Amino acid sequence: MPAVSDCTNMLDSETKAVETPEDHAEELRLWLRLLTCTTLIEGEVRGRLRQRFDVTLPRFDLMAQLDKAPDGMTLSDVSKRMMVSNGNVTGLVERLVESGHLDRRTSETDRRVQVIRLTKLGRAEFRRMAAEHETWIADLFADLTPKDVRELMRLLAKTKGSAQKSAARRRP
Amino acid sequence: MPAVSDCTNMLDSETKAVETPEDHAEELRLWLRLLTCTTLIEGEVRGRLRQRFDVTLPRFDLMAQLDKAPDGMTLSDVSKRMMVSNGNVTGLVERLVESGHLDRRTSETDRRVQVIRLTKLGRAEFRRMAAEHETWIADLFADLTPKDVRELMRLLAKTKGSAQKSAARRRP
DNA sequence: CCGAATTGTTTTAAGCCTAAAATGTTTTCC
DNA sequence: GGAAAACATTTTAGGCTTAAAACAATTCGG
Known part of the structure; x- marks a missing residue:
């Protein structure tokens, strides 16, 4: 094929993108x-x-959220923070109330809302687990230098932002 | 406290590590x-x-593994590659055989082994899904520059190695 | 004030997932 | 050859997870 024709095609980037789909490997x-x-x-x-x-990981994660909120959280809050469905939280909380780790009560001002808190037992157990958990994480990431950690944090923040934008484009 | 005493303590790194647990925040x-x-x-x-x-994500992931293995894979292979339990794969495969996407047969040479393959239908459907899937991923990572991508790849490879070593230390 | 939209939670149905025990098969090694 | 170890898969019991529908309570707009 003559060079002139090639050149014409190359200039039409719109067409080119359609004809040769980009490589995203x-x-x-x-x-x-x-x-x-x-x-x-x-x-x-x-x-x-x-x-x-x-203990299971989801239970630990839920307790971790509550440990950061001494005044308790609503189920919706927890659901958003953990990025899981509402129904999921309902069941998880049910089992943790049952085992005495959580306290659940209906809000005084809005009877739709359930506020959950760690019980004394729940908080004590969580703290004990969290201390050890932190050493596991440190060990799992042990080969990374402080610089690696910083750089990963930065790139993952950028990734998170990118993914959130993409998600918002689809579901505005 | 006098400077001399401080200095003595600082030199005893063994003791220090025990007394003031490291910060892994x-x-x-x-x-x-x-x-x-x-x-x-x-x-x-x-x-x-x-x-x-x-289609569900686990089904898609399983088909993705099989698409890369024209000669089929054993359930164990799939289980290792997908990093999920054996029993999990059994159920997943069951449903995909049922829906006509997979073909399962007992190995001729070893009657313990089940070999699974994509059917013609399964392969066609997977290819169709995979093409679109790739554009979603590209969009989700759209804000990252090629350099970001390379750097993330490198750091995640290091992270993977570190985590594998840590896991091996616990379960040799 | 009252119907409609919104918000918070639970229920439902189906599927995913794990660890551990059970089953069947092959290999190893005396 | 035969017991024992190793291997591949399935089964079991329990928990996690989701999307969608149902329910309950509040807020909003006319």
């Missing part, structure tokens, strides 16, 4: 690697929590 | 951010797969 590999890292670490933490404290 | 925040990113993207992909193709 790098982003795909990045996503898979991100997923692998998370799955690996999550599985490790899950196993250690079960072995050492006979 | 940065690693903890890094882990939470990593988890947030993954959860965010995973949720987005899950939702799009359901809306566009009425």
Whole structure:
């Protein structure tokens, strides 16, 4: 094919994009690697929590949210923070109330709202688990230098922003 | 306290580590951010797969593994690659065989082993989904420059190695 | 003030996931 | 050859998770 024709095609970037779809293999590999890292670490933490404290990761995560909120949280708050569905939280809270780790009461001012808090037992157990949990995380990331950590934090913040924008584009 | 005493204490790094536990807040925040990113993207992909193709993410992931293995894989292979339990794969495969996407047969040479493959239908559907999936991922990571992507790949590779070493230390 | 939209939670139905025990098969090694 | 170890898969029991529908309470607008 003559050079002139090639040149014409190259200038029509609109058409070119349609005809030769872009290659996103790098982003795909990045996503898979991100997923692998998370799955690996999550599985490790899950196993250690079960072995050492006979507790599940979701229960631990929920208690972690409540530990940061001494005045309690509503179920919706928890659901948003943990990025899980409402119904999921309902069941999780049910079991933790049952085991005496959580206290649930209906709000005085808005009878739709359930406010949950850690009980004394719940807080004590969480603190004990959290201290050990922190050392596990440190160990899992042990090979990273402080600079690596900072750089990862920065890039993941950028990734989070990018993903949030993309999600918002689809669901405005 | 006199300077001399301070100096003595500082030199005894063994003792110091025990008396003042190290601060791993940065690693903890890094882990939470990593988890947030993954959860965010995973949720987005899950939702799009359901809306566009009425398929679940685990099914898609399983088909993705098989697409890379034209000669099929054993259930154990799949289980290791996907980093999920054996029993999980059994159920997943059951449903995909039922829906006509997978073909399962007992190995001729080893009657313990089940070999699974994509059917023609399964492969066609997967390819269709995968093409679109790739554009979603590209969009979710759109704000990252090629340099960002390379740097993240490098740091996540290091993270993966670190976590694997840590896991191996616990379970040799 | 009252109907309609909104908000917070629970329920439902289905599927995903795990750890551990059970089952069936092959290999190892005396 | 045969017991024992190793391996691949399935089963079991329990918990997690989601989307969507249902329910309950509050707020908003006319």
